[in-house]
Amino acid sequence: MSATEPTSSDHDHGGCAPVTLWGNPVLRKRCTPVTVFDGEVQRLVDQLFETMYAIPTGVGLAANQIGRTERVFVFDCRDGLAAAVVNPTVTVLDADLQEGGEGCLSLPGMGLITTRALRCRVTGQDATGAEIAYEGEGLRARCFQHETDHLNGKLYIDLHPTKVRKRLEDEMRAAEWFGEPALDPTSESYRRAQGDDEDGDEDEGADEV
Ligand SMILES: [Zn+2]
Numbered sequence: 001m002s003a004t005e006p007t008s009s010d011h012d013h014g015g016c017a018p019v020t021l022w023g024n025p026v027l028r029k030r031c032t033p034v035t036v037f038d039g040e041v042q043r044l045v046d047q048l049f050e051t052m053y054a055i056p057t058g059v060g061l062a063a064n065q066i067g068r069t070e071r072v073f074v075f076d077c078r079d080g081l082a083a084a085v086v087n088p089t090v091t092v093l094d095a096d097l098q099e100g101g102e103g104c105l106s107l108p109g110m111g112l113i114t115t116r117a118l119r120c121r122v123t124g125q126d127a128t129g130a131e132i133a134y135e136g137e138g139l140r141a142r143c144f145q146h147e148t149d150h151l152n153g154k155l156y157i158d159l160h161p162t163k164v165r166k167r168l169e170d171e172m173r174a175a176e177w178f179g180e181p182a183l184d185p186t187s188e189s190y191r192r193a194q195g196d197d198e199d200g201d202e203d204e205g206a207d208e209v
Contacts, residue, residue, distance in 0.1 A: 001075075001143045001209010002057030002103055015050040017066035018182035019190065022107045022155070022172050026064045031071045031151040034086050037129035041072070045084040045127045048074040054185045057194070058105055060143040060209035062150035065106050067182060073147035075209075077140045085132065086125040090148045093119040098138060102146065102156050104209060105185070108177060108193035110168055114156050116142045146209040 020026050034041055044063060052061040052074055060075040076082035096118040103111035122144040123133045136144050146156060157165045172178055177193040184190060 001060040001146050002055060002105055015047050016054040016185060017047050017051050019051065019055075019061075019105050019185045020065050020067050020182045021177055021180055021193075023178060024067075024106075024181045026067055026069065027106055027150070027155065028153045029064055029069055030153045031062075031064055031069045034070050034072065034125070037086075037125070037127065041070070041086065042127045044068060044070060044072055045074060045086075048072065048084065049076075049082075051185060052076065052105075055105055055190075055194075057103075058185075058209075059139065060147045061105065062147045062209075064150060064153075071151045073151065075140070075143050075147060077136075077143055079140060081134065081140070083132070083134065084127055085122055085134070085144075085147075086127065086129075088122050088124040088144070088148045088151065090144050091121045091123070092117040093121060093135070098142065100139075100142065102142060102209075104146070104156060107155070107157070107168075107172065108183075108190065109175065109195065110157075110172065112156065112160055112164065112168065114142075114159055116145050120144055122148065143209050150209075 048061050052058040059077045062073040063070045071087050074084045097115050098118040099115050101111050102114035119137045120141045121135045126132050157168055
Protein backbone atom coordinates (compact mmCIF):
# COMPACT_ATOMS: atom_id res chain seq x y z
CA MET A 1 0.00 0.00 0.00
CA SER A 2 1.23 3.59 -0.34
CA ALA A 3 0.65 6.87 1.42
CA THR A 4 -0.56 10.20 0.14
CA GLU A 5 2.64 12.05 0.90
CA PRO A 6 6.13 10.80 0.17
CA THR A 7 7.86 9.68 3.35
CA SER A 8 11.56 9.55 4.02
CA SER A 9 13.62 6.71 5.31
CA ASP A 10 17.26 6.13 6.11
CA HIS A 11 17.28 2.71 4.55
CA ASP A 12 19.70 1.59 1.89
CA HIS A 13 17.68 0.36 -1.09
CA GLY A 14 20.36 -1.95 -2.47
CA GLY A 15 18.38 -5.14 -1.88
CA CYS A 16 15.12 -4.07 -3.42
CA ALA A 17 13.23 -6.32 -5.83
CA PRO A 18 11.09 -5.59 -8.89
CA VAL A 19 7.45 -4.94 -7.95
CA THR A 20 4.96 -7.23 -9.70
CA LEU A 21 2.25 -5.46 -11.65
CA TRP A 22 -1.44 -6.08 -12.29
CA GLY A 23 -1.75 -8.75 -14.97
CA ASN A 24 1.01 -10.85 -13.41
CA PRO A 25 -0.71 -14.08 -12.28
CA VAL A 26 1.32 -14.19 -9.04
CA LEU A 27 -0.93 -11.42 -7.70
CA ARG A 28 -3.90 -13.79 -8.02
CA LYS A 29 -2.15 -16.61 -6.23
CA ARG A 30 -3.16 -17.78 -2.78
CA CYS A 31 0.17 -17.76 -0.99
CA THR A 32 1.48 -20.65 1.08
CA PRO A 33 1.87 -20.72 4.87
CA VAL A 34 5.44 -20.54 6.15
CA THR A 35 6.31 -23.61 8.21
CA VAL A 36 10.10 -23.45 8.34
CA PHE A 37 11.59 -20.40 10.05
CA ASP A 38 15.13 -20.20 8.79
CA GLY A 39 17.33 -17.50 7.33
CA GLU A 40 15.30 -17.55 4.13
CA VAL A 41 12.27 -16.01 5.86
CA GLN A 42 14.45 -13.24 7.30
CA ARG A 43 15.96 -12.60 3.85
CA LEU A 44 12.48 -12.33 2.35
CA VAL A 45 11.43 -9.90 5.10
CA ASP A 46 14.57 -7.80 4.54
CA GLN A 47 13.89 -7.67 0.81
CA LEU A 48 10.26 -6.69 1.35
CA PHE A 49 11.34 -3.82 3.61
CA GLU A 50 14.03 -2.69 1.17
CA THR A 51 11.54 -2.68 -1.68
CA MET A 52 8.78 -0.93 0.27
CA TYR A 53 11.18 1.74 1.49
CA ALA A 54 12.48 2.29 -2.04
CA ILE A 55 9.04 3.70 -2.90
CA PRO A 56 8.43 7.02 -1.16
CA THR A 57 4.69 6.37 -0.76
CA GLY A 58 5.01 2.69 0.23
CA VAL A 59 3.41 1.77 3.56
CA GLY A 60 2.99 -1.99 3.10
CA LEU A 61 4.13 -4.79 0.80
CA ALA A 62 3.13 -8.44 0.44
CA ALA A 63 5.40 -11.28 -0.75
CA ASN A 64 3.60 -11.82 -4.06
CA GLN A 65 4.23 -8.17 -4.89
CA ILE A 66 7.87 -9.15 -5.32
CA GLY A 67 7.04 -12.45 -6.99
CA ARG A 68 7.25 -14.69 -3.91
CA THR A 69 4.48 -16.95 -2.67
CA GLU A 70 5.03 -17.19 1.08
CA ARG A 71 2.39 -15.72 3.40
CA VAL A 72 4.47 -12.74 4.52
CA PHE A 73 3.95 -8.99 4.48
CA VAL A 74 5.67 -5.96 5.93
CA PHE A 75 4.18 -2.62 6.93
CA ASP A 76 5.26 0.81 8.08
CA CYS A 77 2.46 3.35 8.09
CA ARG A 78 4.94 5.94 9.44
CA ASP A 79 3.17 5.95 12.79
CA GLY A 80 6.06 4.54 14.79
CA LEU A 81 5.49 0.83 14.18
CA ALA A 82 7.17 -1.14 11.39
CA ALA A 83 7.05 -4.93 11.36
CA ALA A 84 6.80 -8.10 9.33
CA VAL A 85 3.85 -10.46 9.69
CA VAL A 86 4.20 -14.10 8.69
CA ASN A 87 1.04 -16.22 8.29
CA PRO A 88 -1.30 -13.30 9.08
CA THR A 89 -4.89 -13.55 10.24
CA VAL A 90 -6.98 -10.39 10.40
CA THR A 91 -9.75 -10.02 12.96
CA VAL A 92 -12.09 -7.06 12.59
CA LEU A 93 -12.59 -5.50 16.03
CA ASP A 94 -15.98 -3.83 15.65
CA ALA A 95 -18.60 -2.80 13.10
CA ASP A 96 -17.14 0.67 12.41
CA LEU A 97 -16.08 1.32 8.83
CA GLN A 98 -13.71 3.79 7.20
CA GLU A 99 -13.84 5.23 3.70
CA GLY A 100 -10.70 6.54 2.13
CA GLY A 101 -8.43 6.57 -0.89
CA GLU A 102 -6.67 3.26 -1.40
CA GLY A 103 -4.02 2.42 -3.93
CA CYS A 104 -1.62 -0.41 -4.53
CA LEU A 105 2.04 -0.45 -5.52
CA SER A 106 1.18 -3.21 -8.02
CA LEU A 107 -1.49 -1.03 -9.68
CA PRO A 108 0.62 2.12 -10.07
CA GLY A 109 -1.16 5.36 -10.75
CA MET A 110 -4.56 3.96 -9.77
CA GLY A 111 -6.70 4.51 -6.70
CA LEU A 112 -10.27 4.20 -5.49
CA ILE A 113 -12.18 5.33 -2.43
CA THR A 114 -12.51 2.00 -0.67
CA THR A 115 -14.53 0.98 2.38
CA ARG A 116 -12.73 -1.07 5.03
CA ALA A 117 -13.14 -1.95 8.67
CA LEU A 118 -11.90 0.95 10.79
CA ARG A 119 -10.19 -1.20 13.42
CA CYS A 120 -8.65 -4.63 13.22
CA ARG A 121 -6.05 -6.86 14.76
CA VAL A 122 -3.53 -8.94 12.86
CA THR A 123 -2.02 -12.01 14.45
CA GLY A 124 0.70 -14.23 13.08
CA GLN A 125 4.40 -14.78 13.54
CA ASP A 126 7.57 -12.82 13.11
CA ALA A 127 10.54 -13.92 10.99
CA THR A 128 11.75 -16.18 13.80
CA GLY A 129 8.40 -17.91 14.24
CA ALA A 130 7.46 -16.11 17.49
CA GLU A 131 3.77 -15.27 17.88
CA ILE A 132 2.93 -11.60 17.30
CA ALA A 133 -0.21 -9.47 17.35
CA TYR A 134 -0.73 -5.86 16.29
CA GLU A 135 -3.78 -3.67 16.42
CA GLY A 136 -4.52 -0.98 13.92
CA GLU A 137 -6.96 1.82 13.29
CA GLY A 138 -7.34 3.97 10.19
CA LEU A 139 -4.47 3.64 7.73
CA ARG A 140 -2.75 0.85 9.65
CA ALA A 141 -5.98 -1.17 9.80
CA ARG A 142 -6.51 -0.56 6.08
CA CYS A 143 -2.99 -1.76 5.43
CA PHE A 144 -3.44 -5.01 7.45
CA GLN A 145 -6.59 -5.81 5.46
CA HIS A 146 -5.07 -4.88 2.10
CA GLU A 147 -1.86 -6.88 2.62
CA THR A 148 -3.62 -9.96 3.96
CA ASP A 149 -5.96 -9.81 0.97
CA HIS A 150 -2.87 -9.85 -1.30
CA LEU A 151 -1.75 -13.13 0.25
CA ASN A 152 -5.17 -14.57 -0.64
CA GLY A 153 -4.78 -13.42 -4.24
CA LYS A 154 -7.22 -10.58 -3.72
CA LEU A 155 -6.88 -6.93 -4.76
CA TYR A 156 -8.69 -3.82 -3.52
CA ILE A 157 -10.42 -3.44 -6.88
CA ASP A 158 -12.29 -6.69 -6.11
CA LEU A 159 -14.14 -4.83 -3.34
CA HIS A 160 -15.81 -2.56 -5.90
CA PRO A 161 -18.83 -3.05 -8.15
CA THR A 162 -17.98 -4.75 -11.46
CA LYS A 163 -18.62 -1.57 -13.43
CA VAL A 164 -16.12 0.43 -11.38
CA ARG A 165 -13.55 -2.36 -11.44
CA LYS A 166 -13.87 -2.82 -15.21
CA ARG A 167 -13.33 0.87 -15.82
CA LEU A 168 -10.14 0.80 -13.77
CA GLU A 169 -9.00 -2.36 -15.56
CA ASP A 170 -9.55 -0.65 -18.92
CA GLU A 171 -7.43 2.26 -17.70
CA MET A 172 -4.69 -0.15 -16.66
CA ARG A 173 -4.74 -1.96 -20.00
CA ALA A 174 -4.15 1.41 -21.64
CA ALA A 175 -1.30 2.30 -19.26
CA GLU A 176 2.27 2.38 -20.51
CA TRP A 177 3.33 -0.26 -17.94
CA PHE A 178 0.65 -2.78 -18.86
CA GLY A 179 2.15 -6.09 -20.01
CA GLU A 180 5.25 -5.72 -17.86
CA PRO A 181 5.25 -8.53 -15.26
CA ALA A 182 7.25 -6.37 -12.84
CA LEU A 183 9.16 -3.10 -12.64
CA ASP A 184 12.15 -1.95 -10.62
CA PRO A 185 10.56 0.49 -8.16
CA THR A 186 13.54 2.84 -8.41
CA SER A 187 13.27 3.05 -12.20
CA GLU A 188 12.03 5.98 -14.18
CA SER A 189 9.36 3.72 -15.73
CA TYR A 190 7.93 2.91 -12.30
CA ARG A 191 7.94 6.52 -11.18
CA ARG A 192 6.21 7.48 -14.41
CA ALA A 193 3.65 4.70 -13.86
CA GLN A 194 2.90 6.03 -10.39
CA GLY A 195 2.35 9.49 -11.79
CA ASP A 196 0.16 8.33 -14.68
CA ASP A 197 -3.07 9.22 -12.93
CA GLU A 198 -2.17 12.77 -11.93
CA ASP A 199 -5.03 14.15 -13.98
CA GLY A 200 -7.30 11.20 -13.16
CA ASP A 201 -10.58 11.55 -11.34
CA GLU A 202 -10.34 8.43 -9.20
CA ASP A 203 -7.14 9.05 -7.30
CA GLU A 204 -8.23 10.80 -4.16
CA GLY A 205 -4.82 10.73 -2.55
CA ALA A 206 -4.67 6.99 -2.33
CA ASP A 207 -2.69 5.08 0.24
CA GLU A 208 -0.76 2.45 -1.64
CA VAL A 209 0.13 -0.93 -0.27
ZN1 LIG B 1 -1.31 -3.70 -2.76
